[in-house]
Amino acid sequence: MSILYDEGQQAIATESRRVLEARVSKEELLPLLETSGRYHEGYWTTAKEQGWTALALPEAYSGLDLGLVELGLIAHQAGRSLSGAPFLTSNFGAAKAIELYGTEDQKAKWLPGLASGETIGAVAFASGANALPARPALTLTGERLDGVMTGVSAGLAADIAVVFANGPGMPVLAVAELADVKRTAIASFDNSRLYADLEFADTPAETLVTGGAAREAALHILALQAVITAHEQAGGAEAMMEIARDYAVTRRAFGQPIGAFQSIKHRIAEIYGLVELARANCIHAASREGQSDFITAAAAARISATEAYDTASRDCVQIHGGIGVTWELGLHLHTRRARSLAIEQGNLLFWEDVLVDRLTGEAA
């Protein structure tokens, strides 16, 4: 896969940006923060209508047969407009797990629904700081799952979840139906991500992979999701950079635009550096799907995108002075999203470990 976007890919970027800018507004996003359990329904409808849910899935299962690069382009625009209900990443991760590791029956059963967006998927691997814990929180016995998963992104609305669990003596990757799972919405600082604690009790589940391959498979799914999330982070960081830049040329203090002060000017230039490094890493990672260095590339994308988004949102607020910390202006929507994306799909510590493991051949 090339690292230069072709015309078709550029059209995806332009079109998704246009659509998102027309349909997602800050005015709709702010109220979502005030209670848990709601999400941007318009965005999800748009994602389905536009075929984004089907984009990176095989044609045989109602997909569009495009890949990580195209989905990444959309995620970048979603990040810019802060649109993301969590589903695009979570659906994609769940679908990829089934596509890559499921049986024909499992694929036929789940993929068309995930592609159309009628079925919502979640990926639930993490235990606290451990994105892929040595001792998973769930246990699979026969075809039944038990245990509690905390802080599952999209967990409140998902129909199925791909989980990483303890199987008989070894880890497994499995897909569980959530209809009868007890869910508790989490009151979060980013309340549109549908974070929930899920209580599995004798919940039906089907195995996808077991043993050592299950861990590898889970890491691969996380990496795929991480690349999409990194695009979203890079998009958010880019938006913060532009907002900061626009403010710096209009806001005046001491008889000049604040952008004339080096403390402001250099900061925005530094953000530019971070954003471009993140973007380059994202493009590279998306183009390495299926190659042996994919995980390494995904980790690099994730690390630089997390740094870019956290820094850009921190600095953008600072550059705005007092107005930056108001509820109304909504810069905090980005600040919040920067943090929630930073811990979804594995925190910085996790990806740093993955990267160094790969580079040195030694586990932490």
Place this chain on the structure above:
Amino acid sequence: MSDLEAYRAKAAAWLESMVPTYGKAARKGLSEADDLALARKYQKAKFDAGYAGINWPTEFGGQGKGHLEKVTFDTEEMKHGFPSFYFGISLGMPIPVLMQFGEDKAWVKERVLKALQGEEIWCQLFSEPAGGSDLAGLRTKAEPDGNGWKINGQKVWTSWAHYSDYGVIVVRTDPNVPKHKGLTYFWVDMKAPGVTVRPIKLVGGDSHVNEVFFDDVKIGDDHRMSPVGGGFAVAIATLMIERYVATDSAGFGPHLDLFVELAKDTELNGKPAIEDGRIRQQIARNYAMRSGLQSITARAMAMMQAGMTPGPEGSLNKLVAVRSRQKLSELAIDLQGSDGFTYDDHASQKEDWTSSWINAPTGRIAGGSDETLLNTIAEKILGLPQDHRPDKGVPFNQIPA
């Protein structure tokens, strides 16, 4: 035991006795109105016990003690989560300025006593939409009106204006002279006709700052606290008033111990996170930063006790501590991973990492942004040249907007 140590022990014991009624636990779950009511009672209790206006002159109802006693008390007080912040601005700046510059001493004394007992609150009306860091860029104007003045314009970011009885205000009285020269300093009655207070909701969800609109607000010339056109000097005096306040090297966020506990309780790669090199490095660096600030403060106290003047390094506190609080809070959230999404908007910034993180930006802006603090250090302490200032010497009404 030195006199100061004896003072500290006595204050600590008194504060301890107040905890059940006014401490953190007692305030839990209170509405802001109820919390303020409790705060007023606490302030009165402090007054009655001789702990209000500790370093203020006795002629105004203060205790006539030294600055050290004041800081010592504040340091002890900070430990318990008492509701004292409603009076932070009021007793921190406007009232001391009133004592220094107010003309009618009987009236001043009455105000000071009421403020010290928590009955009246004062706010500071400096910042405006077009004048925050650039304090002399103010546009709210006062025009002569009979024997007094008439104020029109808008202030912004006025902390606690919605609870305030009075405020100190800087306004433009002459737009035809360079910007610093056309300002005058007054006090205003916040309940006067024409004053409208509108709360601003902040990122963390609370609304303790306000926009304040002045619409033909009439005040007498006896409200004036500076010569006409001499307001900037008094404004600067206001900002300089308490150079050494009780500082908090945690940047008013959680103590480092809480981070250490979190790192001990969190598992990373099958081991306690406290064993992870990256976490240990952050703890070490944070500790070094905090201990440096504490030592600066301790040395300043010792110098003051010895009758010397502390160095300007005290100004580093807010700059260094809040930035590092912001980053440490981010790391604390990271460290909780998928358990880190939770947010309780009533949680205390000093005990909850998420609350600390979401509110940290205000600390880097309010009371002088990082950038202006760095400018001050560079120019005033290190003697570096001033930025190019195209507005210098230009009459205010000729500065391009």
